Amino acid sequence: MNTTIAAITLRAMVGRRRAVLLLAMPVILLGLAVALRLTGVAGVGTSRAVLGAFALGTLVPLLGLIIGTGVIGPEIDDGSIVYLLAKPVSRFVIVFTKLVVAVGCVAVFAAVPTLAAGLIMAGDRRGLALGYGVGALVGGAVYCAVFLMLGVLTRHAVVVGLLYALLWESLIGGYVPGARTLSVRQWAVSVTSAVAEHGAVPADVRLRVAVPLLLVAAVAATWYAGWRLRSLALTSDE
């Protein structure tokens, strides 16, 4: 962990117009929650549908994608990362630091709004709010690790990440139950199910499968990103 890199990364992340993008989705989620609450349709079932489909299914992967690739992709694209690389700093430290910043952003922009939306809609009923809040944090963190790795590997990280989230998790995961075992979203649902009241949230992947997979995915992606950053070839305009 390097505080100088963390400070620069954070400023680049929330300082630009991207911050508006980061705020838009949580604001929609909270607005929806308030509207449902005011109109009186915010029961346990509706809360579960909104938190599961919109918060965990859309907000978390999208923010994970924007933030995870955003903490490193633009710097690699415009070449300014050279100022970090031309330093006696381990590449693993650079990646880890950027991941910490990304997870912090996901906590603020995805996990906390999910928790808040849950509290607004369901109160403390059946542990839904806390369950989805923790699920969003854990899922968001792993999305960040995976998408940060994509940001190091390819300049088309956002496209590849979207394809993964849309095709694999939503489409294929929707029809092929087996694909769900290898889906960050389903792992997050599994965590949510464990934190919430027993039986409140159904999960396809069991916790003792989901937790090791979450850990392996996060650690492997971070390690590989650092490994590839060691050999990142800087291209010039020449």
Add this chain to the structure above:
Amino acid sequence: MSVISIERASRWFGNVVAVNDVSMTIGPGVTGLLGPNGAGKSTLIHLMGGFLAPSAGTVTLDGALVWHNVDVYRRVGLVPEREAMYDFLTGWQFTLANARLHGLADPEAAATRALQTVEMTFAQDRRLDTYSKGMKQRVKMAAALVHDPAVLLLDEPFNGMDPRQRLHLIDLIRRMGADGRTVLFSSHILEEVEQVASHIEVVVAGRHAASGDFRAIRRLMIDRPHVFLIRSSDDRRLAAALIADGSTAAVELDGRERALRVHAVDFQRFVLLLPRLAREHRLRLYMVSPSDESLESVFSYLVAS
């Protein structure tokens, strides 16, 4: 005192060979890396800076391999060609961040010293995106100097600078060299390199074409065969007189240009001969124009020789 050693290094990207079997040693003082655009200068600098792995051969700094060795950055300062910096920072914040990333004991003092060296303290509290190209170049230089490196690598530092900024940078680079640092900068302009570098390495099409002080390089470039286009009051008579002398190898009447195309092999002798012949034969010279003075033709001659 640090020495960069490149031994039989090549670098290819797919089918394109950017650097082809180059060996050179860069020692203290200012070295200019001269070559036309696309000659592989940037690739060489990236190899020396540890940002590219050589496909073959080795690049070492004081005997230690540069690739996958982040410790070399304690001794190397790099001024990249690309413009992008952390534009939302001020000059001071940017330089200080670079000092902190080096883990210096007193980063504030180091940043202050570096900004003073490049004379940028007056604008250090402005954001980088408000800087002119020359100011950015100087802050990039400050960032490269914060840790007082023994080696300084500059990729096309003069690109896009106005004459005043150029003079300032020339002075700065000379000072760095005089301090005993190993300074290497790339450029495609001979005059630029001549003014600053005590030693010149020429690369053309990925190959090491020539090496020496600027006098040696200049001589190589001047002593090559030259082609002149000449128009006179009587081209045919001038042609006969020119070919009679040993300083020309061929004379052609170019009907399309309506001029003489003269291949001179002995430049020094030819430039004295031409006016003398014209006077002796009472010919009037309307045009004497070197027709192959493009850098590429100069450089390609160097490669061939």
